[in-house]
Amino acid sequence: SQQGEEDPQALSIQEGENATMNCSYKTSINNLQWYRQNSGRGLVHLILIRSNEREKHSGRLRVTLDTSKKSSSLLITASRAADTASYFCATDGQDSNYQLIWGAGTKLIIKP
Amino acid sequence: DVKVTQSSRYLVKRTGEKVFLECVQDMDHENMFWYRQDPGLGLRLIYFSYDVKMKEKGDIPEGYSVSREKKERFSLILESASTNQTSMYLCASGRNYGYTFGSGTRLTVV
Structure with a gap:
C-alpha cells in the first residue's frame, strides 16, 4: 500500500546546492524512514526518525518530522x-x- | 556486511514459463518481502512472510505465489509468466525500523 506522497516528483539542481524533498502521509505513525535508490538497484536505508522526534541529522542529511x-x-x-x-x-x-x-519517490538529479 | 541476495540481476523468460525468483538473507530476520517496481507506480507489495512457512498477500498477489521453507530464503514464483509481469522485482528483509533490500531482478517476459 502507498500512503505517502512525495514532492517534488523530480528535482534537478547544481552540484553544491541543497536539495529538499517532502513526504506526506495519512495515518498515525511509529516512525518514518528515508531510503535512496540508485538507478536499477535496490533501496538503501538512510535515516529513521521516530514519531516523538522533530529533527534528526546524519552527515549531510537532515530530516524533519x-x-x-x-x-x-x-x-x-x-x-x-x-x-x-x-x-x-x-x-x-x-x-x-x-x-x-511507501511514498512514490522523488527523482533527484545533481548537475555537475 | 549484512546482505540480501537475489539470485539474478537480469532474467528473460517466455510467456507461459514458470519462473522462480530467489532471495536469501543472512541477518536472521523473521520478516521478508517481495515488491515489484514499475515506473510511475512506486513500490507495490506482492507477498510477505513473517516466519517460516507463513505468508501474507500484499497489494498485488494475483499471478504470484511464494515459498518460505527456511528462514533465510524467500522465493517468488510466477506460475505462468505473462508480459504484464515484466518489471523490477525487489526482495527485502527486516523489521519496521528498517529494511535491507537486495539489488533487484529485472525480469522481462517475451
Missing part, C-alpha cells in the same frame, strides 16, 4: 553528483502489520 501536519522533509546539503538517485519515504504506521508503507 511534523506529526501535526503528517509530513516530513529530507534535506541534503552541499549536494554531490553521487547523490543523484531516487529518494523514498516509508512509514511504520501504528496500525500496520509488519509492513512499511
